Amino acid sequence: MPRQLIKGNEAVVKGAILAGCRFFFGYPITPASEIAEAAAYYMPLAGGTFLQAESEIASINMVYGAASGGVRAMTASSSPGISLKQEGISYCAGSELPLVVIDIMRGGPGLGNIAPEQSDYNQMVKGGGHGNYKLLVLAPNSAQEMCDLTMLAFELADMYQNPAVVLADGFVGQMMEPVKFPQPVKKLEDKPWAIHADKDDEFRLISSIQLEPEILEQHNRHLQAKYARAEQQEVRFEEYQAEDAELILVGYGVVSRILYSAVDNLRAEGLQVGLHRPISLWPFPKRRIAQLAETVDAFLAVELSNGQMVDDVRLAVNGARPVHFYNRMGGMVPSPEEISDHVKKILKA
Amino acid sequence: MSDKKLGKAGCFYDIYERSATANKDVTHYCPGCGHGVLHKLIAEAIDDFGIREKTILISPVGCSVFAYYYFRVGNIQCAHGRAPAVATGIKRVYPQSIVISYQGDGDLAAIGGNNILQAANRGENITVFFVNNAIYGMTGGQMAPTTLIGQKTTTTPRGRSQINEGYPMKIAELFSALEAPVYIERVALTDPKNTNKVRRAVRKALKTQMENKGFSLVEVLSACPSGWKMSSVQAKEWIDEAMVKHFPLGVFKDRTEEVQPSEAKRHVFNADDLHKKLDIPQNIQASREIRRTASSNIGQNARIIIAGFGGQGILLLGVGLAQAGMQAGYQVSWIPSYGPEMRGGTANCHVNLSDKRIGSPIVSKPDVLIVMNLPSLDKFEDCVQAGGLIVYDTSLIKKSPRRMDVSALGIPATEIADELGNARVANMVMLGALIAETSIIDKEVVFDALPDFIKRKNLISLNKQAIEKGIEFADSLVSVA
Ligand SMILES: Cc1ncc(C[n+]2csc(CCOP(=O)(O)OP(=O)(O)O)c2C)c(N)n1
Numbered sequence: 001m002p003r004q005l006i007k008g009n010e011a012v013v014k015g016a017i018l019a020g021c022r023f024f025f026g027y028p029i030t031p032a033s034e035i036a037e038a039a040a041y042y043m044p045l046a047g048g049t050f051l052q053a054e055s056e057i058a059s060i061n062m063v064y065g066a067a068s069g070g071v072r073a074m075t076a077s078s079s080p081g082i083s084l085k086q087e088g089i090s091y092c093a094g095s096e097l098p099l100v101v102i103d104i105m106r107g108g109p110g111l112g113n114i115a116p117e118q119s120d121y122n123q124m125v126k127g128g129g130h131g132n133y134k135l136l137v138l139a140p141n142s143a144q145e146m147c148d149l150t151m152l153a154f155e156l157a158d159m160y161q162n163p164a165v166v167l168a169d170g171f172v173g174q175m176m177e178p179v180k181f182p183q184p185v186k187k188l189e190d191k192p193w194a195i196h197a198d199k200d201d202e203f204r205l206i207s208s209i210q211l212e213p214e215i216l217e218q219h220n221r222h223l224q225a226k227y228a229r230a231e232q233q234e235v236r237f238e239e240y241q242a243e244d245a246e247l248i249l250v251g252y253g254v255v256s257r258i259l260y261s262a263v264d265n266l267r268a269e270g271l272q273v274g275l276h277r278p279i280s281l282w283p284f285p286k287r288r289i290a291q292l293a294e295t296v297d298a299f300l301a302v303e304l305s306n307g308q309m310v311d312d313v314r315l316a317v318n319g320a321r322p323v324h325f326y327n328r329m330g331g332m333v334p335s336p337e338e339i340s341d342h343v344k345k346i347l348k349a
Numbered sequence: 350m351s352d353k354k355l356g357k358a359g360c361f362y363d364i365y366e367r368s369a370t371a372n373k374d375v376t377h378y379c380p381g382c383g384h385g386v387l388h389k390l391i392a393e394a395i396d397d398f399g400i401r402e403k404t405i406l407i408s409p410v411g412c413s414v415f416a417y418y419y420f421r422v423g424n425i426q427c428a429h430g431r432a433p434a435v436a437t438g439i440k441r442v443y444p445q446s447i448v449i450s451y452q453g454d455g456d457l458a459a460i461g462g463n464n465i466l467q468a469a470n471r472g473e474n475i476t477v478f479f480v481n482n483a484i485y486g487m488t489g490g491q492m493a494p495t496t497l498i499g500q501k502t503t504t505t506p507r508g509r510s511q512i513n514e515g516y517p518m519k520i521a522e523l524f525s526a527l528e529a530p531v532y533i534e535r536v537a538l539t540d541p542k543n544t545n546k547v548r549r550a551v552r553k554a555l556k557t558q559m560e561n562k563g564f565s566l567v568e569v570l571s572a573c574p575s576g577w578k579m580s581s582v583q584a585k586e587w588i589d590e591a592m593v594k595h596f597p598l599g600v601f602k603d604r605t606e607e608v609q610p611s612e613a614k615r616h617v618f619n620a621d622d623l624h625k626k627l628d629i630p631q632n633i634q635a636s637r638e639i640r641r642t643a644s645s646n647i648g649q650n651a652r653i654i655i656a657g658f659g660g661q662g663i664l665l666l667g668v669g670l671a672q673a674g675m676q677a678g679y680q681v682s683w684i685p686s687y688g689p690e691m692r693g694g695t696a697n698c699h700v701n702l703s704d705k706r707i708g709s710p711i712v713s714k715p716d717v718l719i720v721m722n723l724p725s726l727d728k729f730e731d732c733v734q735a736g737g738l739i740v741y742d743t744s745l746i747k748k749s750p751r752r753m754d755v756s757a758l759g760i761p762a763t764e765i766a767d768e769l770g771n772a773r774v775a776n777m778v779m780l781g782a783l784i785a786e787t788s789i790i791d792k793e794v795v796f797d798a799l800p801d802f803i804k805r806k807n808l809i810s811l812n813k814q815a816i817e818k819g820i821e822f823a824d825s826l827v828s829v830a
């Protein structure tokens with residue numbers, strides 16, 4: 001299968017369509033706009049629907065409507081737009097609707113800028129909306145994974161009847177790399193619970209309201225049981241030179257790419273440094289990190305944020321080893337050399 | 350209590366199993382509430398039209414959020430104000446269905462104002478029943494956008510004042526100014542004569558959707574005795590006396606006779622020929638995967654920064670390099686100038702060509718710097734690796750690089766391009782010079798790749814010429830030396 005040189009954002013759309021998604025509702029925002037633009041171009045060619053909504057609030061609710069009808073549907077945005085979607089995402093989780101949200105993170109808070117950041121970790125991984133819900137969050141670090149993890153997100157969303165998120169930074173969205181596109185999903189399973197516009201609809205209800213505290217508690221317990229299952233089964237990560245490492249770098253998205261280079265540089269200098277890269281940010285690979293904590297001396301979490309993922313690393317390590325933190329913000333991105341220097345400082349100390 | 354039972358319309362569940370109240374026979378609406386009556390009129394119309402099995406009811410937040418207790422149809426409950434967006438989503442999935450957005454005045458005219466406005470303006474083929482009771486019933490009687498001047502509510506304890514709260518919103522009038530809506534009428538649930546008009550309006554609105562004619566909205570002035578703190582009788586009188594004065598009844602828009610019905614094609618999932626539809630290369634490329642010539646003097650891993658003015662085709666030069674690099678069998682990455690870099694009309698991009706997996710796609714210490722204006726040379730010269738290469742356009746950069754520990758190749762790319770008749774192919778002249786100087790990619794591979802990054806077919810031969818000229822120029826320097 002030949003490879004195609006393509007932007008991460010465009011690979012998302014092709015991946016989505018190959019995964020059987022035919023409904024896209026969005027609102028333009030840099031650095032995610034190529035997703036809406038590619039969807040506007042390709043969705044109709046694939047027999048699907050693209051609609052530019054009046055806002056991110058509208059687009060997530062349009063996805064709510066489409067997903068209620070049992071089809072694979074999606075929306076995409078960047079940080080400020082994701083903030084607006086949070087109410088809708090909470091409703092989707094409450095009503096147990098499978099759908100995919102793509103977030104191409106940019107600088108914040110407020111309008112911030114359009115440069116890459118990773119400061120939406122908390123609002124996506126910890127739940128930016130109200131209520132006791134979790135999102136399945138996948139973090140690609142290449143154009144290939146923008147396609148592959150978008151496809152996986154649709155599978156997970158259906159499997160868990162829950163929104164799934166592809167959380168990428170502006171660089172991963174804007175970057176062009178060769179992608180091998182897989183074969184399309186040929187047939188989608190019917191979702192008996194979904195609205196079908198047929199005679200059995202009288203037994204179907206899409207809703208997140210439940211007045212009775214007892215029943216709402218039951219519903220919450222049901223959601224938590226589902227999330228517990230996902231925590232068992234959906235942890236994904238990648239490691240590089242981690243086996244004999246004394247210090248483990250932890251980072252996701254574009255940062256993990258910089259960390260590969262840093263590990264190579266440091267290994268070339270004879271330093272035993274490795275990389276742990278969470279691919280599923282939720283469920284977070286906490287058991288694996290706890291395991292690593294038994295053998296390594298220390299961790300260094302690197303993020304384009306004020307330190308959001310590092311909290312999860314610290315929870316996993318649970319005080320067993322020092323967890324250091326290095327960050328850039330506002331669209332600044334560390335070079336591999338910058339990371340290497342910081343690692344050497346830690347190792348000397 | 351007589352109107353608490355919805356009666357035996359087939360469109361209602363026999364027993365309201367979903368109701369949270371103990372008595373599953375009666376509705377949750379207060380005595381004298383307009384919602385129940387409107388429910389009945391809608392249900393009867395659905396029955397009479399025989400559309401129950403394909404009707405989907407959207408109930409957002411408000412007293413009617415529990416409409417799904419009663420209507421024996423496909424029910425979707427959703428967020429406050431968002432019913433028109435949700436309706437849009439499901440209607441696009443099932444264009445042949447009948448979608449009803451049932452909204453209160455807080456829901457439609459306040460929090461969801463833009464959603465309904467835009468759905469109306471798109472002419473969504475849905476039916477909106479808008480219950481104007483001049484108050485927030487569900488939350489205990491606060492002001493609505495439709496609350497009358499002087500009307501006391503819990504949040505206008507001294508009466509609504511136009512100075513503080515503005516005037517009550519006339520939704521039917523406002524929406525009639527839009528082009529797309531097909532049918533808009535305001536009716537009132539008061540005496541039998543008016544109620545009969547509501548019945549007719551409900552039917553007409555549903556019929557409009559059934560005939561695929563487009564968007565309709567029926568504004569229903571409706572009693573909220575609890576919120577208004579009145580008896581049922583007083584409430585109906587108040588509609589007739591106070592509300593109708595500000596909200597005149599009547600048809601505000603009716604294009605049902607003139608519009609052409611659209612085609613409501615059922616969505617059918619189809620995954621045939623998807624790779625072709627998505628412009629995913631089939632197999633042509635595989636045969637083109639030619640290795641680069643072995644004599645590359647840049648090494649295994651070329652990290653390249655390309656920079657210049659916006660409009661010089663800087664990004665395209667990078668894409669071309671990455672595309673050809675990929676086809677030459679390299680791992681490649683390309684990242685455009687983006688974020689803090691994207692100021693003052695300058696453009697740059699980072700390209701990696703490597704035999705190994707590419708770590709950071711961001712180039713901090715380039716092996717090769719290609720620059721097409723002076724500010725870019727000044728900006729990036731210092732970060733080039735010792736032993737690296739700077740390729741610069743001497744037509745625009747009138748000084749040589751300072752660095753003595755790197756090689757430099759100056760080429761009048763813009764002048765050469767001008768001679769070819771189009772200064773915009775200077776970027777390709779630069780590309781030609783680069784591949785000649787470094788042998789990093791065979792020129793045949795670059796020519797092969799041209800159609801993949803030059804989208805306009807008629808420009809391919811010009812770009813090819815430009816690359817040839819760049820190669821010629823670089824080769825001539827070598828032979829002189
Ligand atoms: C985002 C959000 N804000 C506020 C509320 C609280 N709330 C519930 S119903 C309602 C007003 C409903 O009024 P209206 O739409 O006029 O319906 P009515 O009850 O009068 O029929 C409000 C403010 C909510 N559920 N969600």
Ligand code: SF4
Pocket residue numbers: 377378379381382383384412482486487572573574575576
């Ligand atoms: S509060 Fe008003 S709108 Fe709500 S049910 Fe009672 S009368 Fe009807």
Ligand SMILES: [Mg+2]
Pocket residue numbers: 453454455480481482483484485486493
């Ligand atoms: Mg109201």
